[in-house]
Amino acid sequence: MSDGRSRERAGADILRVCRRLYDRGLIAGPDGNVSVRLRDGTILVTPAGLSKVDVRDEDLVIVNLEGNPQTQGLAPSSELLMHLRIYQRRPDAMAVVHAHPPVATGFAVAGEDFVAPVLPEVILQMGGVPLLPYATPGTPALADSFEPFLDRHDAFLLANHGATTLGPTLDIANQRMESLEHAARIVFTARMLGKVNELSASYAEALRLSRED
Numbered sequence: 001m002s003d004g005r006s007r008e009r010a011g012a013d014i015l016r017v018c019r020r021l022y023d024r025g026l027i028a029g030p031d032g033n034v035s036v037r038l039r040d041g042t043i044l045v046t047p048a049g050l051s052k053v054d055v056r057d058e059d060l061v062i063v064n065l066e067g068n069p070q071t072q073g074l075a076p077s078s079e080l081l082m083h084l085r086i087y088q089r090r091p092d093a094m095a096v097v098h099a100h101p102p103v104a105t106g107f108a109v110a111g112e113d114f115v116a117p118v119l120p121e122v123i124l125q126m127g128g129v130p131l132l133p134y135a136t137p138g139t140p141a142l143a144d145s146f147e148p149f150l151d152r153h154d155a156f157l158l159a160n161h162g163a164t165t166l167g168p169t170l171d172i173a174n175q176r177m178e179s180l181e182h183a184a185r186i187v188f189t190a191r192m193l194g195k196v197n198e199l200s201a202s203y204a205e206a207l208r209l210s211r212e213d
């Protein structure tokens with residue numbers, strides 16, 4: 001587990017990841033939110049409302065684990081409760097990314113998860129991606145919807161909404177978001193071709209074991 005980032009490095013990391021999410025089309029408009037756990041245990045998070053690609057370092061907000069702002073200025077992300085729940089329940093989580101990746105979210109709109117063993121990198125990087133039941137964005141119910149899945153998963157599809165990933169660093173949380181969307185494109189293509197071959201149980205188990213090493 002990492003010890004958390006300095007404020008300065010975390011700010012630079014968040015701005016870079018916001019730019020990547022936007023450039024890859026994983027967010028649009030004011031979508032998405034990104035946070036990092038700092039060395040002192042507080043959370044640096046994107047502000048509410050702004051297009052994430054326009055966020056400047058001075059717009060970022062620091063909150064404590066209870067969600068109380070430690071900085072003056074803009075309000076924190078409307079999805080702050082989701083970020084806090086993840087940090088509270090997963091001491092190993094040092095960063096959280098929430099986005100609306102269009103193909104992966106299409107699966108979430110269709111009521112599908114990403115648990116079937118189809119692509120090795122999904123199992124290796126995320127261990128399967130569950131579909132969380134729909135809850136109104138920004139409400140405690142959305143944070144509650146993570147509860148049954150938080151112990152065993154690092155990536156989540158949110159029904160009729162989007163996706164959330166966590167990681168020991170922001171780069172890894174962001175890689176998981178990119179990989180989830182990439183995997184969704186591949187599975188969608190396989191469906192268009194008419195067949196999705198799942199990995200055998202023994203191959204899937206070998207991947208799960210190597211992830212736990």
Ligand SMILES: [Zn+2]
Nearest residue numbers: 032137161162
């Ligand atoms: Zn969202």
